[in-house]
Amino acid sequence: RLPYPSPTGRDTPQPCRVEFRLPDDVVVDKPEVAWRDMESQSWSDEGIGEVEWDPSTRKVNFSAALLAPFAVTVLRSAHFPYQQWQITILPDAKESTGDEKRALLTVVTALGLEVRVEIRPAGVHLVAPERDELRHLRTDENGHGIFWSPAVLLTKLRDAGINLMPVDEDAQWLLKPRDVKDPALELLACNDIAELVLMGHDVAGSQHNNALECGKGRVVLRARPNPNALDLDRDDNEKHKEYKVAMVWPDKCALISAVEGSDFDETLRAPTHYSLTMALTGPTATSTDATDADSVKYMDYIAQTLRLTRPLSFG
Structure with missing residues (x-):
C-alpha cells in the first residue's frame, strides 16, 4: 500500500x-x-x-x-521531421452531382508511419493507416467514408496519439534542430501549391528545402504535370516520373537547377513569376476555372491541410 x-x-x-x-x-x-x-x-x-x-x-x-x-x-514531436511528403492527383470521383476532383496527401513520419489523406471539395478523408483504433475516423456505421474538415481530422488523430500538427517550438526538440519557414512565406507557398494541384500537378518535398542557403526565407519543392491523374511512378517512361524543382520567395517563384541527390544549385532555369502555376505552366497555359465553388473549396482544403501539417517547415 x-x-x-x-x-x-x-x-x-x-x-x-x-x-x-x-x-x-x-x-x-x-x-x-x-x-x-x-x-x-x-x-x-x-x-x-x-x-x-x-x-x-x-x-x-x-x-x-x-x-x-x-x-x-507520447512526445508531441515524435513524428517530426517528416521523412517525405507528396500530393498526387487522383482520378475524379463519380458523384451524383458530377465529377469531383481528388488528391492524395502522403506523409511518412520520422517513425516511419505512412499517413494518407484524400482531399476533395467535400473535405478530407483518412485513407491510412488502416488501424482498428482509427476505424471511427475512416468510416461511419454504414461503412461509408467520412469526410472531415482538415482541423477536425488532424485534431482527432492527435487525440488518438498521432500528432501531425507541429508548432514552431517543436523544431528545437528534433534530433537535428532546424529553422522553420517565415509564416508569411509558408502561407503563400501553401496557397500556391493548392492552386498548382488544382491545375493538375503532383507536388512533393525536396531535400534542398532544408539547405542552409534557403533558411527561413525560401521554400524549395518539386512538381510535375499529371492532368490525367496517372500513377506516374509506375510508368515505364522515366521521363514521366521526373519532377521539376521550384523555389518560392516571398515575392516570386522560379524553376531552379537543383537536382535531388546532388549539391544545392539555385541557378535559375527560367524567368521568375508571381506564382508557382505560372512558373510551372507558363503564361499561355490553359487553366482550370479556379472560381467555381467546388474549386475554391478544393484549394482551400488543400491549403488548410498543408498549413496544419506544415511539411514545408517540418519535411
Missing part, C-alpha cells in the same frame, strides 16, 4: 503494481508511462519501471514508487 498523495521524505517507499486499460481509439505500440508532477506542472517517468503492454486486452501494467495521476504519454 502507498499513501496518496505520496508524502515527501527521505524514505523510499516500496513500489507497487499499477494496471489500467487504454481506450480502443488510442494508437499504442510501445507505451511509455509517466506521472504528473503537480509542482512543476510536467510529466515525469522517475520511479516508473517494468512497463508491460498486452495488446489483446489493451492493458498497461507497471511498477510505481509513488501514487500520482498516471498516463501513457
Whole structure:
C-alpha cells in the first residue's frame, strides 16, 4: 500500500503494481508511462519501471514508487521531421452531382508511419493507416467514408496519439534542430501549391528545402504535370516520373537547377513569376476555372491541410 498523495521524505517507499486499460481509439505500440508532477506542472517517468503492454486486452501494467495521476504519454514531436511528403492527383470521383476532383496527401513520419489523406471539395478523408483504433475516423456505421474538415481530422488523430500538427517550438526538440519557414512565406507557398494541384500537378518535398542557403526565407519543392491523374511512378517512361524543382520567395517563384541527390544549385532555369502555376505552366497555359465553388473549396482544403501539417517547415 502507498499513501496518496505520496508524502515527501527521505524514505523510499516500496513500489507497487499499477494496471489500467487504454481506450480502443488510442494508437499504442510501445507505451511509455509517466506521472504528473503537480509542482512543476510536467510529466515525469522517475520511479516508473517494468512497463508491460498486452495488446489483446489493451492493458498497461507497471511498477510505481509513488501514487500520482498516471498516463501513457507520447512526445508531441515524435513524428517530426517528416521523412517525405507528396500530393498526387487522383482520378475524379463519380458523384451524383458530377465529377469531383481528388488528391492524395502522403506523409511518412520520422517513425516511419505512412499517413494518407484524400482531399476533395467535400473535405478530407483518412485513407491510412488502416488501424482498428482509427476505424471511427475512416468510416461511419454504414461503412461509408467520412469526410472531415482538415482541423477536425488532424485534431482527432492527435487525440488518438498521432500528432501531425507541429508548432514552431517543436523544431528545437528534433534530433537535428532546424529553422522553420517565415509564416508569411509558408502561407503563400501553401496557397500556391493548392492552386498548382488544382491545375493538375503532383507536388512533393525536396531535400534542398532544408539547405542552409534557403533558411527561413525560401521554400524549395518539386512538381510535375499529371492532368490525367496517372500513377506516374509506375510508368515505364522515366521521363514521366521526373519532377521539376521550384523555389518560392516571398515575392516570386522560379524553376531552379537543383537536382535531388546532388549539391544545392539555385541557378535559375527560367524567368521568375508571381506564382508557382505560372512558373510551372507558363503564361499561355490553359487553366482550370479556379472560381467555381467546388474549386475554391478544393484549394482551400488543400491549403488548410498543408498549413496544419506544415511539411514545408517540418519535411
